[in-house]
Amino acid sequence: MKTFLIADVGSTTTKVLFIKDSKIVAREEAKTTVEKPIEDVAIGVRLATDLIKHKIKDEVNDCDFLFSSSAGGGLQIIAVGITNNYTAKSAFNLSLNAGAIVIDTLALDDGRTPLQRLQCLDQAKPDLILFAGGFENGAINSLVEMAELIKMSKINAKFEVGRLPIIYAGNSKALPFVERALGDQFALEVVPNISPAEGVENFAPAKEAIINLFISHVMSAAPGYGNLSKRALLSPLPTPIAVEKTLSLFSKYKKKKIFAFDMGGATTDCFSIAGDICRRSVAANLGMTYSLPYVLNHCGLKKIMSCLDKTYGKTEVLNFLGNRFIRPTSISETERELKMEEAIAQNIINAAFILHRNLIKMDYDVIIASGGFIAHHPSKKRIKQIIQKALPVASGTAIAIDNLFVLPHLGVLSLVDEPLAVKLFEENVTIL
Amino acid sequence: MSLYYNLQIRKTRVSPFPGEIVVKEGESVKPDTTILRTTCRLGGICVINVAEHLKVRPEEITEYLLKKEGENIKWQELIAEKKLVMESKEIRSPVDGILERIETQLGMVIIREKLERPEIPVIIDIKGEYPKTTKILKPLIHKKEGDRVQYGETIVGKPVMPMIPFYTNKIVSPCNGTIVKIDYNEGKIWIQKDLPIVELKALYWGEVKRLITGYGIDIEFGGYVLECAYGIGGISWGKLVENDSGDVKGNIIYADYLAARDIEEIIKNRPAGIITGTIDYEEVDILLKNDITLVVIEGFGQMRISEDCQTMIQASLGRNVILNGTTRLRAGVVRPEIIFPSAREYHKLHEREKKFRVTWGKYYGSVGEVKDLLFQGETGSGIKTWLSIFICDDGEKITVPYNNVEEIQ
Secondary structure, rough: OEEEEEEOOOOOOEEEEEEEOOOOEEEEEEOOEEEEEEEOOHHHHHHHHHHHHHHHOOOOOOEEEEEEEOOOOEEEEEOOOOOOOOOOHHHHHHHHHOOOEEEEEEEOOOOOOHHHHHHHHHHHHEEEEEEOOOOOOOOHHHHHHHHHHHHHHHOOOOOOOOEEEEEEEEEEHHHHHHHHOOOOOOEEEEEOOOOOEEEEEEEEHHHHHHHHHHHHHHHOOOHHHHHHHHHEEEOOEHHHHHHHHHHHHHHHHHHEEEEEEEEEOOOEEEEEEEOOEEEEEEEEEOOOOOOHHHHHHOOOHHHOOOOOOOOOHHHHHHHHHHHHHHHHOOOOOOOHHHHHHHHHHHHHHHHHHHHHHHHOOOOOOOOEEEEEHHHHHHOHHHHHHHHHHHOOOOOOEEEEEEEOHHHHHHHHOOOOOOHHHHHHHHHHHEEE | OOEEEEEEEEEEEOOOOEEEEEOOOEEOOOOOOOOEEEOOOOOOEEEEEHHHHHHHOOOHHHHHHHOOOOOOOOOEEEEEEOOOOOOEEEEEEOOEEEEEEEEEOOOOEEEEOOOOOOOEEEEEOOOOOOOOOOOOOOOOOOOOOOEEEEEOEEEEEEEOOOOOOEEEEEEOOOOEEEEEEOOOOEEEEEEEEEOEEEEEEOOEEEEEEEEEEEOOOEEEEEEEEEEOOOOOOOOOEEEEEEOOOOOOOOEEEEEEOHHHHHHHHHHHOOOOOEEEEEEEHHHHHHHOOOOOEEEEEEEOOOOOOOOOHHHHHHOOOOEEEEEEEOOOOOOOOOOOOOEEOOOOOOOHHHOOOOOEOOOOOOOOOOOEEEEEEEEEEEEOOOOOOEEEEEEOOOOOOOEHHHEEEEHHH
């Protein structure tokens, strides 16, 4: 029997799973160490592995190592187009569709001066730029102007390693000019125009390029990934893709229509899976820690307060929210704090589902809840209540939870041992 | 929160536009010292599809082009022409610039606008004000082509009395600039607006260590840096004073806890920036709206403030400090910071042993040591996690989640 050590390097925590004799022996987590001062993701993996050793009082040698990652804030994109309402919007939608977080959208009519756009680019540290604009045989000037603006900026990749990747998915007639402007300074990848004509969208090639670039450039650029990848049996997967693999596998084996959400610190990914249909949406700014100011903005304090009893005051809730935002790995020490987290979670799940419903509407056999908050919550009964309040659960729809928060790990495992991944999924994901 | 001692700090100040650096290497600068001057315009690109306009094949465009690569081109200058029997097709430049490239494969030309290119002139139509006066306009226009005009200056007007500069029906200049054209028949005046000058300031006290040709400088200085929990706004500087000192305007004020009732008064007095130990989260919004740099040392709500920070703050009252409110919590963490330039008297802080601090819950701010004892247990919330035994400096022994403790840097 093989033993596996599988890590998921998230934006807040690194979760490591130890599998031996076809069983999950231990699962531990540590703070993700992609940022300063440590800047080496391998350290977080090692710390979590040390906790496993501490727990099982044994070594974890001779394992096959695999990992997935959304660390460093996941895949962060700047979407660039010509007009805010058309190409920039398409680039924005496509980026979300590819599992990315859009940190800024630039367009010639975005209401900013060129200087302000330059300043935005200078300060941003994206993983890549998605550059679209112009129908085929349409505008060229504006695209070249935008390319020149990007060239002029001092924009750097997130971890300032290597050349910043740019996916060009605009009017092919402007390509020679764009190549001349950006080719030397950036890792330019060209894909077919995402909006070749009015009302026509061609997202698939650009989406594939984004995912490939994420694996080849972005993940490998994060500090420490080089060493981690060398130890790994296979290339790492982006976390949302790994989760999608697990869910697709389960749906295929059990012939179930699934709605699943993975509520992380920064984002909430939602999945609708039924046979070959698989739709994923990323609520890029709805998460339990880093995104809390956006959650507050999106859902409103009133809605969050309405999930709490009258003893909670506005100041207390806001201060809790602010402190959790600046100290994302801290753990609630009281029942009172936990209830505030529950109120926030309920609103996030609801808001993420509403966004997802714009993408696809279907009936579900089972709802699967995943994420750090879900896995750590001491009462499964209360989790079920939160889900029932947050989502329209039809009678006959089962609610299940990912007890150990291992959906990403199982997705990676399925690449080397599919039956084992299914077995562990069934053991770990329990119907409430 | 981290405190870095007695560092040689190097900061880079660069402009996105090239300009003239007005300081020298080795020169001392202050935050408000201008280090570079530039004009705030972008040299854009203009691509003209000559083949399409003239209805010729791409490789033929050179036959019709009147300009070569590298030649200067003026706004509205003829750049290509195709003469036909009945008519001719022509292309004029929409900008001032240089013909950068002729693309015979694509049938296009690229004109690069000059960085110092002026904006398209402002046109003043005086006929609206003087409908029947085309012939008598000349004496009413007090400027000639090439004259400078200031914003609000009268350029057209009927004198109330001869030789006395008071006018009726006057038209004033909408900008600072130069009159480039007057058309007496059409009743129009073209004013070329002056380019706005942007000055880049040093923002720090220090010495110019390196010139980045055309773009900026590196500034170096010694000091202490306190990295804090949260901030808003950019860089500001000033004398550090306490918030109840009565000397708020233009200075950096400090409060252990900034209460809602004080904030309105503080905003009215326009401080350069605010340092606070803690603040309620709901008050951040009002400071954000008033564009005031804020640095919060600990967090939100009432919390215990680190003794190290208080020592630094107290010792720096009356001295200059620099605040940077920029905060990014992920994807390249940037913490807000307070810089105490040239502070060299906090040696006591160097002598500290490696210590830890509780960063959450009722023991927040307790400083001490983590005993090497890690075990799985439940917090008061019921969450199962790794716990550790923490020995506070006052000897108290507490149990805290391992995640809620951080090393003091």
